[in-house]
Amino acid sequence: MEPVAPPRRVTIIDVAAHANVSTTAVSKVIRNAYGVSPAMRERVTAAITELGYRPRTAARGMRGQTYTIGMMLPDLRNPFFPDIVDGFVQQLDGTDYQVLLGTSFCGHEPESRVTDALIDRGMDGMVLVAPTATRAQLNHTAETVPMVVIGRHTRSAHHDTVVDDDALGAALIVDHLADLGHRRIAHIEHRENDATLAVEMPNSVRAEGYRRAMRARGLTDQIDVVSTSYTEEGGYSAAQRLLNRSTRPTAIFAGADIAAMGVLTAITEAGLTVPDDISLAGYDNTRFAAVGPIGLTSVDQAGRQIGADAAALLLQRIADRDRASAFVSTSPRLVVRRTTAPPPA
Amino acid sequence: MEPVAPPRRVTIIDVAAHANVSTTAVSKVIRNAYGVSPAMRERVTAAITELGYRPRTAARGMRGQTYTIGMMLPDLRNPFFPDIVDGFVQQLDGTDYQVLLGTSFCGHEPESRVTDALIDRGMDGMVLVAPTATRAQLNHTAETVPMVVIGRHTRSAHHDTVVDDDALGAALIVDHLADLGHRRIAHIEHRENDATLAVEMPNSVRAEGYRRAMRARGLTDQIDVVSTSYTEEGGYSAAQRLLNRSTRPTAIFAGADIAAMGVLTAITEAGLTVPDDISLAGYDNTRFAAVGPIGLTSVDQAGRQIGADAAALLLQRIADRDRASAFVSTSPRLVVRRTTAPPPA
């Protein structure tokens, strides 16, 4: 028995022949387009079912639509991102769109490569989560394809934007810690070298919000920011540095829960206890913050809602590319758990 | 100023015209195909750069290749999966392939929908992580597109398979706990209703490995399995049930770290302490297991290696679809931390 060639895929032509109609009719039926009689629709639908026909996206893509939405995530390890994805996907449930994720793993697949790859694949729409591209690049992309940006603090006429009020969130933490009596409150930020980006990226806005809140509480001389990345390793190494200070902070505010996890490890290894020896707060209120023995004080930024908002905006933009752009800012909420307490006496 | 139409994308024809050559020549250059003089290559490359040309995947897809590999993940929240993705993507680094992720979020976007969507989008290859499709479905898919399956304990002539020896991993935990003196060791499994699938799914194999190991240690009458899902919520509710038993277990073996996190929360809420009151072990050795205050005893199954192996196999299969299929089984490793200790006296 010789190897059987993989059976050719069923095309619109097969369906048309099987139903004794034109390919146009079939095309109209699968697109729910205007101008098909009920009888025609029924015949075609029957043929489609019988033959198990599914349109090839590449062919449709040649004519404009791929029914695919691309999502760019900077990092799959940060447990906050799945919340966004979840809200996004759920909002799209019931539509014809399929969400595909591209991820620029910590740099060894640069963001622009992923974004370009998504464009080259003819996405009908794109969502970029905390992109580090320049404004010009973002606008350029947005002129090519309907786009929503999550996390960047910039208004653009070309794309919609959904952000959390990161400055407020940071202030919530600083005020909470200051109210508890802390003065030496350190912050761990995700490094941002580009000065232009710094005013727009969520990580930088949190850091700046921290500084401002510290000043507002009269703690200007206590401002202490360590730059690393929003990863466990980043939090770990940053905490090591902080714990080695001659006078170590009584509280650490990590800009992301994922970094706070690394901080916890470093604190534990140093033989210290949270919150007796040192207080710790995170950001994002990921599910891991709620885990029993951790009980991390954090800031909730409703990732699912952010994702859902982004999806709704993207659908609108796909429907009308020229509609005025929206800028949605959601309010964060402080979630106090057991990692924050008054400083040791 | 009227709204400017989005500039038409640069095509191969533009490049050909700009370089004064045929489109064939351009095509050959971008594919590194045989039969291009150095001079020709240089001219074309220059034109491509100058015009910023990038081929449209849809058009290439019409002729066979999309340079895209689809990855189906069952759940983005399980922190073990990013490890696999990471290894996979890194192995593909330097090739022309782009990895795109489809995810079937906890069922509200069923697995088959995602798989079909990836096929319809003309993926050059696919990786399915812990798919729940029937063998027949998997084989059918594999006849359509080069495919690697991660996690299923079945040999197939049509696709390659990469698995962890889950039975051994489960035994490592049971033996470890039994050696510590535990007898009432409960297991939390990810439910599998289909009896046929049960012998193939990693979750079921872990549960069966647990049972076998218990019997081998003479603990047959202590076998206690709670079925939920490998999620935090699943672990949480399962633990609640276990802690309400008239005689509660002295140790819990959660089939996944993510479930163990929920168990920790339940234990904490019950006012119990780990490992003094009760021991806990997980599986996957995710990064969260290592976090300081947790220190979860777990089983390492080298997700990055699994991902890398899968990628290597997939590349081979794309190059030669008829090559004999491989079945790679990796050995798990016990990682003892601080959540396991002898049972209370």
Place this chain on the structure above:
DNA sequence: ATGAAAGCGCTAACAA
């Protein structure tokens, strides 16, 4: 080594 031209499977403009 190079180029002309057919065609992949759809959609949409136009005819009937």
Place this chain on the structure above:
DNA sequence: TTGTTAGCGCTTTCAT
């Protein structure tokens, strides 16, 4: 309402 047909941007014979 229904069908005919011209492409979309590539790749790939097949000539030259």
